[in-house]
Amino acid sequence: MDANARVQKNSLLLLLGIVLIASNLRGAITAVGPLVGEIRLDTGLSNTWAGMLTTLPLLAFAAISPLAPKIARRFGTENTLFGGMLLLAIGILLRSAPSSAALFGGTILIGFAIAVGNVLLPSLIKRDYQHRVGLITGLYTLAMCGFASLGSGLSVPLSEGLGLGWQLSLMSWALLAVLGILLWYPQVRPLPVLTETETANVRVRGTLWTSPLAWQVTLFMGLQSFGFFAAVSWLPELLHSRGISPASAGWMVSFMQIIGLPATFFVPVLAGRRPSQRWLVLAMAAVFFIGYAGLLFEDTTFVLLWVLLLGIGQGASISLALTFLALRAPNARVAAELSGMSQAVGYLLAASGPFLFGWLHDLTGGWTASLVVLILSNAGLLAAGLGAGRDRKVS
Numbered sequence: 001m002d003a004n005a006r007v008q009k010n011s012l013l014l015l016l017g018i019v020l021i022a023s024n025l026r027g028a029i030t031a032v033g034p035l036v037g038e039i040r041l042d043t044g045l046s047n048t049w050a051g052m053l054t055t056l057p058l059l060a061f062a063a064i065s066p067l068a069p070k071i072a073r074r075f076g077t078e079n080t081l082f083g084g085m086l087l088l089a090i091g092i093l094l095r096s097a098p099s100s101a102a103l104f105g106g107t108i109l110i111g112f113a114i115a116v117g118n119v120l121l122p123s124l125i126k127r128d129y130q131h132r133v134g135l136i137t138g139l140y141t142l143a144m145c146g147f148a149s150l151g152s153g154l155s156v157p158l159s160e161g162l163g164l165g166w167q168l169s170l171m172s173w174a175l176l177a178v179l180g181i182l183l184w185y186p187q188v189r190p191l192p193v194l195t196e197t198e199t200a201n202v203r204v205r206g207t208l209w210t211s212p213l214a215w216q217v218t219l220f221m222g223l224q225s226f227g228f229f230a231a232v233s234w235l236p237e238l239l240h241s242r243g244i245s246p247a248s249a250g251w252m253v254s255f256m257q258i259i260g261l262p263a264t265f266f267v268p269v270l271a272g273r274r275p276s277q278r279w280l281v282l283a284m285a286a287v288f289f290i291g292y293a294g295l296l297f298e299d300t301t302f303v304l305l306w307v308l309l310l311g312i313g314q315g316a317s318i319s320l321a322l323t324f325l326a327l328r329a330p331n332a333r334v335a336a337e338l339s340g341m342s343q344a345v346g347y348l349l350a351a352s353g354p355f356l357f358g359w360l361h362d363l364t365g366g367w368t369a370s371l372v373v374l375i376l377s378n379a380g381l382l383a384a385g386l387g388a389g390r391d392r393k394v395s
Helices: 003-023 034-041 047-064 070-073 077-095 101-129 130-161 166-170 173-187 197-204 212-241 246-259 263-273 280-294 303-325 333-348 354-365 368-388
Strands: none
Touching: 003 077, 003 101, 003 130, 034 047, 034 070, 034 101, 034 130, 034 166, 034 212, 034 246, 034 280, 047 101, 047 212, 047 333, 047 354, 070 101, 070 303, 070 333, 077 101, 077 166, 077 173, 101 303, 101 333, 101 368, 130 166, 130 212, 130 246, 130 263, 130 303, 212 246, 212 303, 212 333, 212 354, 212 368, 246 263, 246 303, 246 354, 263 280, 280 303, 280 368, 303 333, 303 368, 333 354, 354 368
16 A cells, blocks of 8 residues: 555544544433433432433543643543543443442443543544534534434334333433544554653643633633523423423433534534634524523424524534634643633533423423523523634633
């Protein structure tokens, strides 16, 4: 094989590896939402504690995200991503063990593992695809959101249709993690050795946390995640309470994510072609507002339209948030730090979404208060996005 053929093969393996890692970054979490009722009945958990099954990974994101860039500098980005995939497979298997402790312990490990990919993939794209940030971000967010939708849609059919039960239904996601491990293994490298200059550069930092632009990117990441995880966790229950069957509610949430896939791909491409992305933020916020407001009505005549609008908004917001991590950073190192900061603080904020949604439902016996909170969070998302969408670089 000549040199050009080897380069092309390595580039293809890298791109496939990125896509497979991205495919593992949501499905193991979104698969839980449609099964919450079954898990609650089997384990005796309250709505609040059942909501913790999607809140705990977000808390794990917040804990590990600021550490991921430092781990990557010590062990290498590729090696750290490989370790994250191994941890993900272990966490999925542990979560399906017949024990409440294993259920929550495995959920935390899944959160740790996914946080590594969340933080390091934008940095890797900034490093290796600097002139195609929008396109590659679009591809990997498309894979991430596509498998997230499958997580919501396949859970109930696997559990009830095939008679696997909720434990084996959730365990099936280990197969995708193993495939990701196999495809990423060629990227494993010898451990890097930091020079004295690189070590000094690592120590001299900290101004990122005082940057208004970095905080705007962070709040945009957090508020869009707040809405996404609250919706995928509790929308099936909300729809079921209005007379829609559990299987149909699960597929409707899956539809919500599938219908957003075109926006997931095209929004980063459009964002990369213009210096400012504020017009995209305005359009996204308007779509969200109409969707949330529509769900306030208990009549299900137009529920598919409200779900469709939420899907478009979610597809646009997650891909735009990830694109900001590369577009607002001057280089790959800053992109990793910005990614770590935005996902640490952002997911800490997002972690309150499923918990707050379930708690308000327990408190009021309805869904109106929870939906009002989402409408208010959308106003904050708009404000943060207008700041993050400016043609600026984090210094």
